[in-house]
Amino acid sequence: MNFFALPVHFVQAPNELKAWxxxxxASFGVxxxxxxxxxxxxxxxxxxxxxxxxxxLTSVLERKILARVQNRYGPNRVGxxxxxxxxxxxxxxxxxxxxxxxxxxxxxxxLAPVVMMVPALMVxxxxxxxxxxxxxxxxxxxxxxxxxxxxxxxAVFMAxxxxxxxxxVLGAMRAIAQMVSYELPLIISAVVVAMVTGSxxxxxxxxxxxxxxFGFFPGWYVFTPWGFVACLLFYIAALAESNRCPFDLPExxxxxxxxxxxxxxxxxxxxxxxxxxxxxxxxxxxxxxxxLGGWQAPLPFLTIxxxxxxxxxxxxxxxxxxxxxxxxxxxxxxxHLMTFAWKFMLPMxxxxxxxxxxxxxxxxxxxxxxxxAVIVGVPYLVLGNHFTARFSVTNRRYQFSE
Amino acid sequence: xxxxGSGIFKGLVVTARNFVGxxxxxxxxxxxxxxxxxxxxxENARSFPFLVYDGTDPETGMRCVSCKIxxxxxxxxxxxxxxxxDAAGKAIKRPKVFNIDIAVCMSCxxxxxxxxxxxIRMDNAYELSxxxxxxxxxLDKSKLLKSNTYYRSIHPTEAxxxxxxxxxxxxxxxxxxxxxxxxxQKAAAEKAAKAVEAAPELQxxxxxx
Numbered sequence: 001m002n003f004f005a006l007p008v009h010f011v012q013a014p015n016e017l018k019a020w021x022x023x024x025x026a027s028f029g030v031x032x033x034x035x036x037x038x039x040x041x042x043x044x045x046x047x048x049x050x051x052x053x054x055x056x057l058t059s060v061l062e063r064k065i066l067a068r069v070q071n072r073y074g075p076n077r078v079g080x081x082x083x084x085x086x087x088x089x090x091x092x093x094x095x096x097x098x099x100x101x102x103x104x105x106x107x108x109x110x111l112a113p114v115v116m117m118v119p120a121l122m123v124x125x126x127x128x129x130x131x132x133x134x135x136x137x138x139x140x141x142x143x144x145x146x147x148x149x150x151x152x153x154x155a156v157f158m159a160x161x162x163x164x165x166x167x168x169v170l171g172a173m174r175a176i177a178q179m180v181s182y183e184l185p186l187i188i189s190a191v192v193v194a195m196v197t198g199s200x201x202x203x204x205x206x207x208x209x210x211x212x213x214f215g216f217f218p219g220w221y222v223f224t225p226w227g228f229v230a231c232l233l234f235y236i237a238a239l240a241e242s243n244r245c246p247f248d249l250p251e252x253x254x255x256x257x258x259x260x261x262x263x264x265x266x267x268x269x270x271x272x273x274x275x276x277x278x279x280x281x282x283x284x285x286x287x288x289x290x291x292l293g294g295w296q297a298p299l300p301f302l303t304i305x306x307x308x309x310x311x312x313x314x315x316x317x318x319x320x321x322x323x324x325x326x327x328x329x330x331x332x333x334x335x336h337l338m339t340f341a342w343k344f345m346l347p348m349x350x351x352x353x354x355x356x357x358x359x360x361x362x363x364x365x366x367x368x369x370x371x372x373a374v375i376v377g378v379p380y381l382v383l384g385n386h387f388t389a390r391f392s393v394t395n396r397r398y399q400f401s402e
Numbered sequence: 403x404x405x406x407g408s409g410i411f412k413g414l415v416v417t418a419r420n421f422v423g424x425x426x427x428x429x430x431x432x433x434x435x436x437x438x439x440x441x442x443x444x445e446n447a448r449s450f451p452f453l454v455y456d457g458t459d460p461e462t463g464m465r466c467v468s469c470k471i472x473x474x475x476x477x478x479x480x481x482x483x484x485x486x487x488d489a490a491g492k493a494i495k496r497p498k499v500f501n502i503d504i505a506v507c508m509s510c511x512x513x514x515x516x517x518x519x520x521x522i523r524m525d526n527a528y529e530l531s532x533x534x535x536x537x538x539x540x541l542d543k544s545k546l547l548k549s550n551t552y553y554r555s556i557h558p559t560e561a562x563x564x565x566x567x568x569x570x571x572x573x574x575x576x577x578x579x580x581x582x583x584x585x586x587q588k589a590a591a592e593k594a595a596k597a598v599e600a601a602p603e604l605q606x607x608x609x610x611x
Binding site: 065068069070071072324325327380381383384385 | 404406407416418420421424425430432
């Protein structure tokens with residue numbers, strides 16, 4: 001135990017550092033109310049800084065990963081291995097002309113990127129980044145996340161409507177349809193976790209996943225049948241919510257130019273881009289919190305690694321899989337997208353809901369495992385085969401040449 | 403019963419294999435890192451025409467005789483030639499001005515095909531961008547003249563064939579000259595003999611070659 005107690009200062013480094021800095025300020029006679037403000041600003045500044053750096057890194061790494069999947073090198077000109085590419089992109093974006101269409105609704109057009117950015121940053125407040133590292137300890141943190149996160153939909157529609165451009169409006173309408181449809185499976189699959197844990201507080205959910213079965217197997221919710229299904233549903237819905245491939249219809253370059261982004265350039269476009277990526281990280285963070293054990297280490301002896309390292313490592317992994325999926329799947333058609341949301345995702349999320357309830361009342365043991373596996377497995381096979389039967393692959397028969 | 407959604411995982415495996423493979427198998431990456439790595443041009447690669455000269459001095463070794471056939475044949479009319487003249491105003495078989503506007507040239511190689519003196523040939527230099535689009539892209543004689551050695555280095559097969567033809571022409575010409583000289587000598591000898599023969603008897607009808 002002494003061995004694990006030793007690196008506490010290192011594990012809690014960010015918290016320790018903040019406490020030390022605040023005590024230093026207090027010793028200089030800074031009033032208490034100012035210390036509270038400084039403490040908040042420190043936390044907010046750190047989180048925004050970390051996520052902007054993550055955004056910058058991802059913007060270049062995504063391009064490099066996509067390139068590697070396509071057997072290319074990707075950006076490798078600016079700095080070592082092209083890692084300073086975001087700097088070059090940033091300078092380009094800022095120095096570009098900021099165009100506003102003459103017929104655009106100037107105020108709405110201007111406000112849309114701001115409205116997009118604010119919820120993306122606000123939802124970061126409830127994520128538990130590590131042990132005792134929750135910026136805002138809310139009892140209904142999950143509810144707050146979805147309530148605030150829904151603000152991005154308004155922003156997308158503001159951008160589409162304010163631009164006064166047919167492509168923008170079409171993109172925005174698609175975005176609204178898609179986001180509203182996918183919000184449902186997203187929230188239900190999150191509710192499943194809240195139900196099993198008995199709490200809407202993210203830190204309580206992470207703590208509930210902290211024990212190890214048989215002394216080594218992590219008790220993350222993704223390793224239960226209902227949790228696995230809910231995690232996949234949440235992941236798919238998260239892809240749709242953050243407008244990522246294969247659900248990037250709102251900004252489909254090939255048919256809608258860039259959807260709601262058509263009339264944006266320069267810094268406003270960069271803000272949209274940034275908000276989209278920060279939103280993606282936020283939803284990856286929530287996925288990690290709900291299903292992948294948050295900041296918990298995957299094996300007992302790995303708990304000496306700082307908890308926030310695990311959190312960001314898992315977020316990076318989920319973000320990587322999102323890029324991987326983007327490299328693999330083509331964009332969906334709008335009717336397939338809606339069908340998938342309402343006829344497959346929603347019933348499946350109800351099945352996961354039911355399975356989680358059965359799992360809880362069957363005592364969370366082997367029987368509960370089997371029962372919940374059947375409850376999610378059967379609807380999956382039935383629904384899946386029903387939908388894929390229409391697209392079954394057969395050899396083409398040539399009518400005339402045979 | 404096949405498992406729905408398995409196709410997506412098959413696809414993910416394919417992309418993952420490409421992603422990992424691109425770090426280990428160098429021949430997967432077909433991109434040339436251009437300024438550092440240069441492509442090896444195929445032998446028949448061509449960009450714009452240049453003028454070939456023999457030997458070391460461009461002015462004396464110039465093959466061009468200013469016949470202006472290329473100027474007339476050039477479809478986009480990017481060649482401009484002025485014939486040189488000596489002090490007396492008599493035309494010399496040499497161009498005074500030979501300009502090619504490579505901003506206009508379409509690399510059709512017709513000038514090369516029509517040239518009877520093996521003088522104009524296609525270059526393969528491709529890094530010709532310039533800051534000034536008028537004077538920098540209008541190549542004059544000094545920029546166009548390149549040695550036969552250079553030609554041999556960029557298009558070895560074609561140059562060898564051309565050199566062979568020139569050498570054969572030269573040998574034929576020499577042989578012809580030798581034959582002509584021999585014939586002239588023979589004719590002179592015959593004439594002399596005839597003169598000797600004709601001296602005693604006048605008007606002897608005989609056809610002599």
